[in-house]
Amino acid sequence: MEENVLEKEIFFPTMLVPFGPQHPASGHFHAMLKCDGEQVVELIPYPGYLHRGFEKLMEYRLHVQNSMLVDRICVLDPFANEMGYANVVEKAVGVEAPEKGKFIRTIMAELGRILSHITWIGVLSMALGLDSGTRIAWGDREKIIRLNEIATGGRIYPCFFVPGGVRRGFPEGFKEKALKVLDYLEKQLNLYDNLVFQNKTVHVRLERVGVFDSKEAAALGATGPNLRACGIDTDVRRDEPYDAYPEADFKAVTMKEGDGYARALCRRGEISESISMVRQLLEKMPRGKIRIKELALAKAPVGDAHFCCESARGELCFYMVSDGTNKPYRVKVRGPSFSHTLSEFPYLVRGASIADVPAIYWSLDPCPSDMDR
Amino acid sequence: MESLRPKWGTRSKNEARAWSLWVVNYFNSCGFIELLPWVGSGYDMERFGILAVGSPRHADVLVVAGYITKKAAKRVKMIYDEMPSPKYVMALGSCPMTGGMYWDSYSTVKRIDEYVPVDVWILGCPPKPENVGHGIVMAMKAIKGGFEGH
Amino acid sequence: MSEEITSSLKSNFPASITGIVSEDKNFSLTAKKEEFCEMLSWLKDSGFDHLSDVTCVDFIEEKEFEVIYHLWSHTRKLRGAVKVRIPRESPSIRSVVDLWAGAQIHERENHEMFGINFDGNPNLSPLFLEDWEEIPPFRKDFNSREYVKKKYYGGE
Numbered sequence: 001m002e003e004n005v006l007e008k009e010i011f012f013p014t015m016l017v018p019f020g021p022q023h024p025a026s027g028h029f030h031a032m033l034k035c036d037g038e039q040v041v042e043l044i045p046y047p048g049y050l051h052r053g054f055e056k057l058m059e060y061r062l063h064v065q066n067s068m069l070v071d072r073i074c075v076l077d078p079f080a081n082e083m084g085y086a087n088v089v090e091k092a093v094g095v096e097a098p099e100k101g102k103f104i105r106t107i108m109a110e111l112g113r114i115l116s117h118i119t120w121i122g123v124l125s126m127a128l129g130l131d132s133g134t135r136i137a138w139g140d141r142e143k144i145i146r147l148n149e150i151a152t153g154g155r156i157y158p159c160f161f162v163p164g165g166v167r168r169g170f171p172e173g174f175k176e177k178a179l180k181v182l183d184y185l186e187k188q189l190n191l192y193d194n195l196v197f198q199n200k201t202v203h204v205r206l207e208r209v210g211v212f213d214s215k216e217a218a219a220l221g222a223t224g225p226n227l228r229a230c231g232i233d234t235d236v237r238r239d240e241p242y243d244a245y246p247e248a249d250f251k252a253v254t255m256k257e258g259d260g261y262a263r264a265l266c267r268r269g270e271i272s273e274s275i276s277m278v279r280q281l282l283e284k285m286p287r288g289k290i291r292i293k294e295l296a297l298a299k300a301p302v303g304d305a306h307f308c309c310e311s312a313r314g315e316l317c318f319y320m321v322s323d324g325t326n327k328p329y330r331v332k333v334r335g336p337s338f339s340h341t342l343s344e345f346p347y348l349v350r351g352a353s354i355a356d357v358p359a360i361y362w363s364l365d366p367c368p369s370d371m372d373r
Numbered sequence: 374m375e376s377l378r379p380k381w382g383t384r385s386k387n388e389a390r391a392w393s394l395w396v397v398n399y400f401n402s403c404g405f406i407e408l409l410p411w412v413g414s415g416y417d418m419e420r421f422g423i424l425a426v427g428s429p430r431h432a433d434v435l436v437v438a439g440y441i442t443k444k445a446a447k448r449v450k451m452i453y454d455e456m457p458s459p460k461y462v463m464a465l466g467s468c469p470m471t472g473g474m475y476w477d478s479y480s481t482v483k484r485i486d487e488y489v490p491v492d493v494w495i496l497g498c499p500p501k502p503e504n505v506g507h508g509i510v511m512a513m514k515a516i517k518g519g520f521e522g523h
Numbered sequence: 524m525s526e527e528i529t530s531s532l533k534s535n536f537p538a539s540i541t542g543i544v545s546e547d548k549n550f551s552l553t554a555k556k557e558e559f560c561e562m563l564s565w566l567k568d569s570g571f572d573h574l575s576d577v578t579c580v581d582f583i584e585e586k587e588f589e590v591i592y593h594l595w596s597h598t599r600k601l602r603g604a605v606k607v608r609i610p611r612e613s614p615s616i617r618s619v620v621d622l623w624a625g626a627q628i629h630e631r632e633n634h635e636m637f638g639i640n641f642d643g644n645p646n647l648s649p650l651f652l653e654d655w656e657e658i659p660p661f662r663k664d665f666n667s668r669e670y671v672k673k674k675y676y677g678g679e
Contacts (some may be wrong), residue, residue: 021448024398024427028445048651049445050402052478053660056667060477069474075403122413138413156406156499218572218597221625232597234573239600240548306549306593306604308575317593321580334576334593342628369403372651444653472675477668479660480652483675 012037017354021049025127025358027368029341038353043346050372058331063089064296066328068159073333074370075156076119079112080311082161084333087242088318089163092305093298098289099244101165106244107281108151108160110274111178114185115144116312117267117274120365124264125196127358128205133196140188143181150174163298165291175282182275189271197268206260210348210360213258220347221339224314225266226364230258236310247284248277260363267365270312299326313337313365335370342371390433390459391516393422394509397432397452404439404466407499416502421509429455433522434512435489439499440468440475441482453489459522463493463508465500473498490523525550525601528569536562549602559607560617563592567622570596571603574619577629579637583663586611588639592619609639618643636661 017033020026030046054073058066070085071078083105090097097105118141125133145155151170152158160167196202212220214230227234235252237245253269255262300322308317314336323329341364348360411418412425426432429452441449453462467473469485476483485491492515495508516522529545532552539558544551554562575593582589592605609616618641619626628650630641635650638659649655658665 021445022397022399022429022452024425027400028402048653049442049448051442051444051480051651052440052475053480053667056661057475057478060668072403072474075406119409122409134412135414135417138409139415141413142410142415155501219624221574221623223573234595234597234600240602306551306602308602315575315595317575319576319578319591319593330580332576332578334578338628338632339625343625477671479657479665479667479670483671 014041019357026361027366029366029368029371031345033349033354033357035354038355040349040352040354040357043349045342045346047342047368047372050369052373054373055331055333058328060327062297062326063163063300063328066331067162068157070333071157071159072369073373074311074313074335074337074367076367077112077116077312078157079109079161080309080316081333082158083109083243084307084309084311084316084318086161086163087309088305088307088320089298089300090295091307092300092303092320092322093163093295094301095164095292095295097165097243097292099286100169100288101290102243103247103281103285104166104170104290105161106248107178107278107285108148108158108166109243110278110281111144111147113312114271114274114278115141115148117271118144118185120267120312120362121192121196124362127362128202130196130199130201133192136188136191136195140185143184147174147178147181150177162291162296164293164295165289167291169290175285178278178282182278185271186275189268192268197264202264203261205356205359206264206363209260209352209356210363211257211259212344212348216347217258217344220343222314222344223336223339224310224312225253225263225270226314226340226344228252228254229262229266231256236308236315240308242307242309244281248280250277260359263363263365297326299324300328311336313367313370314340333373335367335373337366337368337370340364340371341366341368387517387519391513394434394461394513394516395424395426395432396434396436397429397456398425398427399436399452401437401441401445402439402468404468404499405436407497407502407505408436408438408465410502411505416506418509421513423509430457432456433459434461434463436463436465437469437485437489437491438465440466440473441485441488442480443482444480446482446485446488449485450488461493461512461516461522462489462491463495463512464491465495465497465505465508467496467498470494470496492520492522525603528566528601528603531569532562532565535565548600549604551604551606553606553608556607556609556616559605560619560622563594563605563619564622566594566603566605570598571601572597574623574626574629577619577626577633579633579639579661581611581637581661581663583611588614588637590616590633590639613640614638615640615642617641620644635659638662 019031021030032044034042073081122134122137152160217230304321317334319332321330410416472483539555542553571594573595578591580589594603634647
């Protein structure tokens with residue numbers, strides 16, 4: 001009888017496979033995978049390709065100059081960075097922005113969250129090989145970017161939130177245009193459900209891949225949709241409310257399984273919740289002032305202030321120490337992708353096959369510039 | 374028999390190069406964000422024959438989109454050296470030109486043309502998609518007119 | 524709500540706490556270097572299971588570094604901060620990797636940017652910078668603008 005060739009074992013020595021920095025499925029992030037055949041034994045990350053020393057740069061600039069610089073920390077969700085910095089300076093000085101300013105900030109921040117999640121759908125599709133998802137998603141993103149341009153003047157880097165409020169109010173006709181865009185996006189969500197989220201290929205590549213339970217997630221510092229996919233119900237917008245979030249009625253989307261598919265569904269649920277929040281806030285918008293102008297060159301008193309907000313990726317925290325001048329003494333930015341890429345990603349990848357590594361990476365939705373700052 | 378050999382005039386060789394510029398898939402930094410509409414259906418680069426390829430050996434164009442740190446500069450030079458001739462380099466944004474927003478950062482490179490020779494400079498922070506399109510069309514016209522690259 | 528946490532801390536560690544600020548949903552306290560690990564361990568056991576951040580501030584005039592641990596409790600929905608001061612000459616502090624696994628990478632970043640040694644951290648190799656020969660860049664005596672002018676803009 002012939003011997004069965006498939007039953008013979010193959011022996012390979014341990015090899016090092018580089019993942020990035022120039023790779024179709026990694027941002028600008030470099031990692032070395034120690035592999036035993038097709039299985040990954042360990043992942044060694046080499047971050048730092050996007051490091052600018054942001055926190056040092058902010059010590060040389062005034063508060064109002066910093067609020068222009070700070071939205072470049074994470075390019076995919078710039079409104080969250082501006083929100084964090086504006087709020088931490090207001091907390092340090094001890095002043096609150098006026099009501100209408102808070103409403104405008106919350107509306108733009110939620111539009112930014114929808115923008116970030118739609119960009120993520122495109123990137124995930126590119127990494128999984130589903131090119132149509134990329135082309136369609138990155139075309140739909142243009143509609144929200146044009147709303148940004150109408151409201152703020154800037155497509156990607158709006159430089160719109162300042163300590164004290166916002167720079168200008170919404171122009172005539174913005175509310176109708178925004179509602180039209182939201183109706184269009186809600187219809188497109190059916191298309192994304194059919195094409196991406198209920199696609200058999202995406203199911204097979206993301207289900208039961210990159211699983212961790214709630215204890216491990218909490219110990220490794222997970223936040224945002226990655227944590228809510230494991231069952232822990234923490235959302236900074238509801239637990240430590242800021243700006244106009246107490247006026248909006250929303251729920252934090254949680255799942256139980258903790259795998260890549262659960263994380264994807266959490267983000268898909270968040271798009272629907274954000275669309276509903278923007279509609280509610282546009283209805284309830286009050287009248288009044290939008291900005292306290294004196295805060296532009298204000299000197300914060302000696303002391304420190306800490307503020308956390310919920311960006312599209314997780315918990316984004318700003319910690320500022322001031323020495324009585326109008327420049328900060330020290331600013332620390334805690335980006336959500338720092339823990340996701342450097343603590344959780346090496347943990348989740350052990351035991352997976354090489355082909356699953358991009359799927360796990362993009363199901364965590366990292367932003368390498370958030371990690372390196 | 375020699376008369377059967379196809380005669381490629383210079384005009385069709387240059388046109389062929391201009392209408393199929395393949396770009397290395399290297400997602401640099403924040404200046405790259407306005408190339409996403411070109412990949413997606415907003416502005417769609419495939420109708421110009423532009424594709425994003427994974428390997429530097431398949432590519433004609435290196436797009437340096439945004440700031441480059443000292444750590445990444447060595448890798449940019451490596452990618453540039455691996456690309457076969459003729460090759461072209463485009464620099465997007467104000468950061469690779471003179472340092473841009475991060476002029477006082479201790480870890481970014483201020484002038485990218487100290488490392489790789491640049492053919493097309495596109496202004497903006499980040500450049501709008503229309504500016505990028507203008508740069509692409511300028512490059513295509515130059516190549517059709519006989520620009521040989523390096 | 525944070526009152527019960529701060530009063531239990533004051534009764535359990537009376538000698539270590541040098542300053543305490545408590546509001547409704549968050550508190551912040553300054554602790555001495557000797558007992559801060561026991562305090563963090565007590566806080567972790569009472570529900571502070573998320574270590575948000577490990578930060579450092581360089582008070583060059585007072586010749587001290589301040590290391591700050593930001594904590595969050597998923598169950599109690601409370602935020603807390605523990606601050607520890609260490610001397611600026613040969614700075615060194617115990618690592619909290621055995622309490623929270625995610626602390627390893629925060630401490631590695633602070634080691635590279637400030638030069639603080641964390642005893643017990645398994646890997647303190649350089650993270651972001653390659654071939655860096657100057658002093659740790661986030662210290663206050665490193666002037667980033669002078670460095671850039673000398674190195675890139677020809678000393679203008």
